[in-house]
Each structure stands twice: as structure tokens, then as C-alpha cells.
Amino acid sequence: MQEGHPVAFESRKLSGAETRYATQEKELLAVVHCLRAWRHYLLGSKFVVKVDNTTASHILTQPKLSARQARWQEHLAEFDFYLEHKAGKKNHVADALSRRADLAALRRITPMSASRVTNDIHELIIENMKKDPQMMAIMKMVESGQLKTFWIENEVLMTKGPRMYVPRAGELRQKLLRECHDT
Template sequence: MQHGKVIAYASRQLKPYEMNYPTHDLKLAAVVFAFKIWRHYLYGELCDVFTDHKSLKYIFTQRELNMRQRRWLELLKDYDTNIQYHPGKANVVADALSRKSGMIAGIKVEEEIIRDLERLDIEHYVHGQHGYWASLRVEPDLISQIKEAQKEDSEIWTIVENLDEQTEFCLDEDDVLWQGTRLCVPNDATLREALLTEAHSSPFSVHPGSTKMYHDLKQHFWWSGLKRDVATFVSRCLICQQVKIEHQWASGFLQPLDIPVWKWDEISMDFVIGLPRTQR
């Protein structure tokens, strides 16, 4: 934060070896992570670090440190920083998701927004002069299109009419067809193409191969011929064809040519054509 305003947020998952860290090292690792990614903001500036781990406040004066802590302490000494203790209960901004309140939380909205919620059929209740959202469900636009397209797909309706014979399929409370936990995608070329493009070419997918892309998609979606469509889509991707190398077995060791027994013995012969004429 700077002048009471947030500049940036950052978070990441723990790496496998970090899961074995003690609490003190985990808290210190979070501080080191912040200094590394925000070095351009913090280097040469006076900054305060707020932590809910009280012993971290004395890291600069602590006598006994392990090798990992000493290494991190060398990094922290490059900065003009002051580590302050901030109790977790008071840190409601950072811990809002992990610390549940004892009462039901609501989002207070104004009168104009309440009227908009009524037009959208979003459930809410009014308390005094303010309104509170009781339930609100937001889902990606592509998923909504898939659910709407199910109503007009003949293949989907055939499965619905024979649900008693196909136990792996089921309908939810919105009459949307699922294959176990996977959403059934109707036979709509535009929708399937958009889904394949999102799974392959989006900034979060970074052009996976057909096998990985298929395993990623089949966790959430189902349609007949999914694996075939994924393989066809990946084979048509120009970026993959230009950038990715062909995976093949390494060639064997080079075999030396046989030693000629007599002059003019033919060992091997290569025909090379189309060479330019020399200047001589």
C-alpha cells in the first residue's frame, strides 16, 4: 500500500518442498516472496511489513537462525524495512476469506441496484432502507451458451428421453444434462470450436498437446468424439506446427564404412543433383 491505497496483490501456491517448512519459515518465505516480486517498488524506499506472526518481528535480532533463514536475512538487509506485528483478527482485509464470521454476511446495495436485481430475478431481501443479496450465481458466458444450446439439440434430447437406460447421465435442477460431473456439450460446431480454442489458445492454456488438452477437457466436458476433435484441432494449429519439435526416438550410433578390400571397390554411393556449377 502507498498513501492508504493498494498498489498490487500477489499470491501463489506452496511448492511441494515448502509444505514441510515450519510456520516461522513459511511466514518469512511470504515476506521474501513479496520483496522479490516488488523489488522495483521497495528497493531504496522505507517500507513497513505487517505480519500476523509475532516472532517474525524479531528476525533481525534473533541469534539462532537456520541456514535458510540466514540466506533470506541477507536478502532482507538490502531493504530499508520495518516488520510490525498485526494480529490476524484485525487483518480483516487479508483474512476475509479464511476467517468466517458468526453471522450471515450480506452485501449492502442501494435502492437503484435493488430494482435492477428485481428485473434480473436475483433473490434478495430488504432490511430497513437497504437491500442485501441472498443468492447470486455468476458463471462464464460460454457455459451459459452450452446450457441454452442443450435445449435445441436432438442428440441431447435423445439421451434425456432414455435416462432410465443410461445411468451415467443425469439432469440437474435446471434441466441441464450432465455425464457424471461433466457438462454435456451439444452438437454445435461454433460452441465446440470456441471451447477447443479456449482450452488450447488462451493465455492460461499455452498450446498443450492433444493428450494433455484431452485430459484437461474431459474433466469438465463431454461430447461424442471429444478425443478425435481435440486431435484434429491440435493438428491444425499453425503455432504448434511451427514451434513444437517432433518427438521421436534418438537415432542409433553411427556405423563406420567397411574398409575397401581392393581398389575401386564400391563402398557407398550418394546421388546429389541440382548443385550449382563452380567458377572453375
Template sequence: TLPSGSGGFQVYSDASKKGLGCVLMQHGKVIAYASRQLKPYEVNYHTHDLELAAVVFALRIWRHYLYGELCEVFTDHKSLKYIFTQRELNMRQRRWLELLKDYDTNIQYHPGKANVVADALSRKSGMIAGIKLEEEIIRDLELLGIELYVMIEHQRASGLLQQLDIPVWKWDEISMD
């Protein structure tokens, strides 16, 4: 589904020991989802930092949608609700807090059992071989009753295909991709 100009967005985010996952929604419909593996240095992060990293990951990749719009962020880590009022923060958390303040966000607690989609995306690299990720995500989305529309962000529009002439001699025509 393409996002409409009015109405806020909802971001569901989750982190696991393997990766980060998030889903962007508007009016109960999926706009996009994203996930990535943890970088080698992120494996050592505490749970609080990993959950905050998932929120920051979502805000960064969907900044063109979320900047200037009301955005509700749902996480299964309850202490993130109080990130703006915490007194003791490490330098990483302070840097991320500055990024969070650029957006009109409201962080809310969403129990992990109910955060099925983001949970599946954050754990996708740890799934058993032979199970297809897409089938798992589609099944989880259907359980939630969410319409299955996904927008691919990084896909270039393809040009018209043109048939190449068959050369008469070898090496008569040379081309490169």
C-alpha cells in the first residue's frame, strides 16, 4: 500500500541476538518492512541498546516518510518508553536520543507476543533451514489480519527490452553490461 499524505504512521520494531526487524504501517496496512543482521560489534550490545538500535534503524530507513509526521513506535522493551526522561545514558544512547528528538515520535510498549511481525523479521536469520522466510511472514501477517501489500523501495524501473542483432562473424560486435 502506498502511504497517504494524512494520518500518522506506526512502526513496530524488535531486536534479537541475530538481527533487527521493523514494520512500517499506516491505517492498519503494511507500507514496508525491513530487517538486517547485527554487525559484529553490535552483537555485544545490551538488550536495551539493541531494542533502541531497532527503533533508530526504522527511523533512518523510513525518514522520508516519518520526518515531520506523527509516528507511534511500538517496542517490546518497556523501558524504552522512558528513554526521554532517563538521567544516565551512555554516549551511544545520547547520540540516538538526539536522532529521536528530530522526529515527532511517541514510544509505546507493545508486548513481545503481540509484536509478531517485527519479531519474525528480527529472528529471520536464526530460522531453521528449509523454512522460507516469506511464508513465515505472510502467515504471521494473516494471523494479525493485516493486508499483504509491500512496497519495494530500492527497485529501479526497468527500461524497454530491445532485441540484439545476431552478428555474422565472431567478435563482430562487442558490448559490456
């Protein structure tokens, strides 16, 4: 949640073995899956993961863990977060998404396309590109033909999807998130 708004949703079908996991392990599996999916956004940030299962919110602090839980704990250790319980009755959005098949389309994340970017934001991206050393290094590699997974379009770095690479410098990423999720 960012300022009370969900930032993204993620889901996948459980494997045969996963369907037999205990409820708290399924909750934790969901957390592990989401953190893997959003790793590049979450590393280096402090955040809270809200789960609707009380036991799941404490599972990683138990003195004895199963081998599976220990593997998950090792994976989760690279993130700066904590699990917080949020009762299902108060978690209407997640509850609705997990229970209503007709809302399956909402579970998919649609990245912001370049066509939806206003001129002001396009200029901000270009301005912030110059302040981001990592981005400048990638741009040089693209221009020299060393990277095939990126290309430059309208002075902006693009990657598969096509998705726009947004510089880390400044408040631009936060501004884009607010613009996309507050509308």
C-alpha cells in the first residue's frame, strides 16, 4: 500500500504439492513469490507486508523451522521488511481478489506504457537520466551495441515489454507511482 492505495497485485496457480501446504505456509509462499517478482523494486527499501493469517505473520520468528521455511527465511533475509497481520475482514481488496473469479483481470499488472507518459514526465525522465550513473552506463552500452535487451526511443531507455526504464535519481519513481495509482 502506498498512501492507502495498493501498488500492485500478483497471483499464480499453486502446484499440486503446494495445495497441500498448511494455510500459514501458503501465505508465506505468496510473500516469497511476490518478493521474488518485485525484487528489483523492493531491494534497498523498507516496507511492510500485510498478511491475513496471524500465524503467518509470526512464522519466520519461530525457533524451529522446517527445511522449506528455512529456505524461505534465507531468501527473505535480503529484504528490509516485516510481516504485519491485517484481518481478512479489514483487507477487502485482497479478499475480493482472492475469492472472485470475475476479477481475475485485476490481478494482472500492466506496466506504464510510453504512450501514457505526458511531455512533462518525459522531460523529467530525460533530466533525471543524466543524474543516474547506472542509467548512463547502460545508455553507453546500448549505444555501443553491447546490450540487446535495451534500446533508446525518444531519448528514453526502453526494455522488453516495451517498458520504460525510469531513473532512480530524484523523486521521479514516486511521482510516477502516485500518478498511475491515484487516478
